[in-house]
Amino acid sequence: xxxxxxxxxxxxxxxxxxxxxxxxxxxxxxxxxxxxxxxxxxxxxxxxxxxxxxxxxxxxxxxxxxxxxxxxxxxxxxxxxxxxxxxxxxxxxxxxxxxxxxxxxxxxxxx
Amino acid sequence: xxxxxxxxxxxxxxxxxxxxxxxxxxxxxxxxxxxxxxxxxxxxxxxxxxxxxxxxxxxxxxxxxxxxxxxxxxxxxxxxxxxxxxxxxxxxxxxxxxxxxxxxxxxxxxxxxxx
Numbered sequence: 001x002x003x004x005x006x007x008x009x010x011x012x013x014x015x016x017x018x019x020x021x022x023x024x025x026x027x028x029x030x031x032x033x034x035x036x037x038x039x040x041x042x043x044x045x046x047x048x049x050x051x052x053x054x055x056x057x058x059x060x061x062x063x064x065x066x067x068x069x070x071x072x073x074x075x076x077x078x079x080x081x082x083x084x085x086x087x088x089x090x091x092x093x094x095x096x097x098x099x100x101x102x103x104x105x106x107x108x109x110x111x
Numbered sequence: 112x113x114x115x116x117x118x119x120x121x122x123x124x125x126x127x128x129x130x131x132x133x134x135x136x137x138x139x140x141x142x143x144x145x146x147x148x149x150x151x152x153x154x155x156x157x158x159x160x161x162x163x164x165x166x167x168x169x170x171x172x173x174x175x176x177x178x179x180x181x182x183x184x185x186x187x188x189x190x191x192x193x194x195x196x197x198x199x200x201x202x203x204x205x206x207x208x209x210x211x212x213x214x215x216x217x218x219x220x221x222x223x224x225x226x
Binding site for chain 1: 155
């Protein structure tokens, strides 16, 4: 069975600080990894995805993530956060229709 | 506009009264899925469908039913709702390819309260 673990439940940063959110997955098959963002009161939106190729993937709004196979990790990064990045972030793995999401990380950016 | 539409957006009802939450997508996606979102638990998959007449259980299917008679619609049915099904529900859809690597498009959510 696949599982996803997000280590940080709540992160508070000041604007311009750098961000790294941890995500570890447990799955032995072909890995399709995603990061989604949920702004307050809205539905989830895709930030970025990885399924093959360059392990460093770039997404929208300056976000990027690095897939490290040996560590079963897919951490999300952003060099300089903005107040508008305040949201909940979910890491997810998908295989043949079965989707597993992490518990989510709430990011609060202070102006 | 490409979208996933859920109805109703909010519903308060009582234990045991059957209800259906509809989900419709206009993107001709093969794959559709239902999730519930609870504080501290993230999103948990209830059921998913890879195509018309094909449905499979997710991680928390108990107390729910689904059907996929048409490609665009994937209703979620609670035959006898109970208070522990009070939650925020999301429907999602995506294209389907051999590698299951297509991102999902989510609806705006349905907040259900079962009294």
